[in-house]
Amino acid sequence: MFIVGNYLLAVILCVVTMICWGSWGNTQKLAAKTWRYELFYWDYVIGIVLLSLILGFTLGSIGEEGRSFVDDIRQVNSRNFWSAFTGGVIFNASNILLSASISLAGMSVAFPVGVGLALVLGVFINYFGAPKGDPVILFLGVFLVVTAIILNGIASGKMSKGTEEQQTRKKGIIIAIIAGFLMSFFYRFVAAAMDLTNLENPTEGMLTPYGAFFIFAMGILISNFVFNTVVMKKPFVGEPVNYVRYFKGNLKTHLVGVLGGVVWGIGTASSYIAAGKAGAAISYGLGQGATLVAALWGVFIWKEFKNASKSTNRLLVWMFLLFILGIVSIIYAGQ
Numbered sequence: 626m627f628i629v630g631n632y633l634l635a636v637i638l639c640v641v642t643m644i645c646w647g648s649w650g651n652t653q654k655l656a657a658k659t660w661r662y663e664l665f666y667w668d669y670v671i672g673i674v675l676l677s678l679i680l681g682f683t684l685g686s687i688g689e690e691g692r693s694f695v696d697d698i699r700q701v702n703s704r705n706f707w708s709a710f711t712g713g714v715i716f717n718a719s720n721i722l723l724s725a726s727i728s729l730a731g732m733s734v735a736f737p738v739g740v741g742l743a744l745v746l747g748v749f750i751n752y753f754g755a756p757k758g759d760p761v762i763l764f765l766g767v768f769l770v771v772t773a774i775i776l777n778g779i780a781s782g783k784m785s786k787g788t789e790e791q792q793t794r795k796k797g798i799i800i801a802i803i804a805g806f807l808m809s810f811f812y813r814f815v816a817a818a819m820d821l822t823n824l825e826n827p828t829e830g831m832l833t834p835y836g837a838f839f840i841f842a843m844g845i846l847i848s849n850f851v852f853n854t855v856v857m858k859k860p861f862v863g864e865p866v867n868y869v870r871y872f873k874g875n876l877k878t879h880l881v882g883v884l885g886g887v888v889w890g891i892g893t894a895s896s897y898i899a900a901g902k903a904g905a906a907i908s909y910g911l912g913q914g915a916t917l918v919a920a921l922w923g924v925f926i927w928k929e930f931k932n933a934s935k936s937t938n939r940l941l942v943w944m945f946l947l948f949i950l951g952i953v954s955i956i957y958a959g960q
Contacts, residue, residue, distance in 0.1 A: 626691040626833055627684040628824050628901065635902035636956055638895040639911035643952075645892025647918025650727055650736060652885030654927060656878060662724045663857045664871045665882045670717075670849050672886020673893075677842035680894050685835030690825050697827075697836035705818040705830060709837045712814035713844020719743070719807035721852050722800050725861040730797025731929045734781040736919035737944075738798055741774035742805030744913035748906050748955075750813050755821065757904025758958040766954030767910065773947035777920060780940040784930060793862075800861065815841050815897065816905040824901045834897035842890070907959040914955075917948040 629635050649669075656665040685694035692700075719739075726735035748767050752760065781794065818840075820831040827833055832840070857866050892912065900908040923929045924941060933941070 626686065626688055626693065626835060627898070628688075628690050629899055630902075632902050632959065635899040635908070636911070636959075638899035639903060639908055639956075642892040642896040642899070642908075642912035643914040644918055645888050645895070645915075646740070646912055647736070647915030648922065649885045649889040649892075650919055651922055651926075652881050652888065653724060653727060656881045656885075657728065660874065660878050660882075661860075661863065661866050661870075662728050663853060663860060663866055664874060665885070666721060666724055666853055667849070667871060668879050668882020669886040669889070670845055670853075672883035672888075673890045674842045674846050674886075675883070676887050676890035676894070677839040680890075681835045681839050684898075685833065692827055692833055692836075694833075694835050694839070697833045698839065700829060701818075701832050701836060701840070702830035705832055706840060708814050709818040709832060709840040710844040712811045712818075713841040713846075714848040715807055715814065716811035716841070717845040717848045718852055719804045719811065721856055722804035722807070725856070726797045726801035726804060728797075729862060730781070730794045730801065731923060731927075734777065734794065734923070734929070735797055735801045736923070737774050737777045737916040739801035739805040739808065740913055740916045740919070741770060741777075742802060743808035744910060744916065745771055746806065746809030747812055747913065748910045750809060751816060751909050752906035754813050755816065755905045758907050760958075762954050763906065763910065763958035766951045766958060769947045769951030769954060770914075770916070773944045773951065774916065776940045776944040776947070780930065780933070780937050780944065783937045783940075784933060796861070812896075812905065812909045816900060816909075819897070819900070821901045821905065834894065834900070838890075838894050838897055841893075903959050907955060910955045911952065914948070914952040917945065917952065920944065920948070 629638065653662055653665055681694035723735065723739045726739055745767055752763065815837050818832045819834060819837050820827040824833060896908050896912045930937065930941060
């Protein structure tokens, strides 16, 4: 299987994670013109599962190092199987909530709040679960990112017009906070199932990144029959939707959702593969720089801060600067 050989390549993969995690939400925005996010989310999950299989039978099955994908799945013990599977269930619950918050509060607000909170809590959880890197510089980077998130929230408050819009954004932010709290735990469950210290010769019963990603994806798929069905019947906004409407969707609309899942999945797989060299905390923390990428999309492409005042624009500039400094600090902490 393909294994990362040095820290620089690990950082590059983490940057790929950051871009992918921060960009998949664009597919939801595109589909939202004609397609409810609850319906979009099924295609998104299908995209993740398909990618996990493709990567497993390609990168996860080439070369002489490590363990092949099929052998990896066959030999995993029940403890590590359920750990990776539980990570998928937790992620799915959090991501459905995050998708709902994007539809309510906008991409440039919901993403930084939800994923930013997941960054803060997740780095702590992953670092103390498997310490690697300079903790002082690592947590300094986290502090800078938190400050950037606060500035984003203030800027968002300045853009709300009227009581109804303020209430909608407030609801979206509250849901994003809940999503972020849940999201901070999923990575630790998946990382615990992998032998990150010896990918060349993994411990028997533990998983490689490719096997872990597939089982994680299955956790998402199976739990989606419960979580997303509930949200379809009792949505956060709008009227209930059913599966008949899903199957009436056209091919182009379905493919947009699948693309979203593939984009997110590439980022996740890159993070798992990089974790062996970078460490779980740094790999996860760098990936959550996706908040910066999502904010850039929201501000410059979707124009969510169009006609903002000078004071709001200044807040956005400081937000981006602090995000960049925070991400650089997290990278430096791992050297």
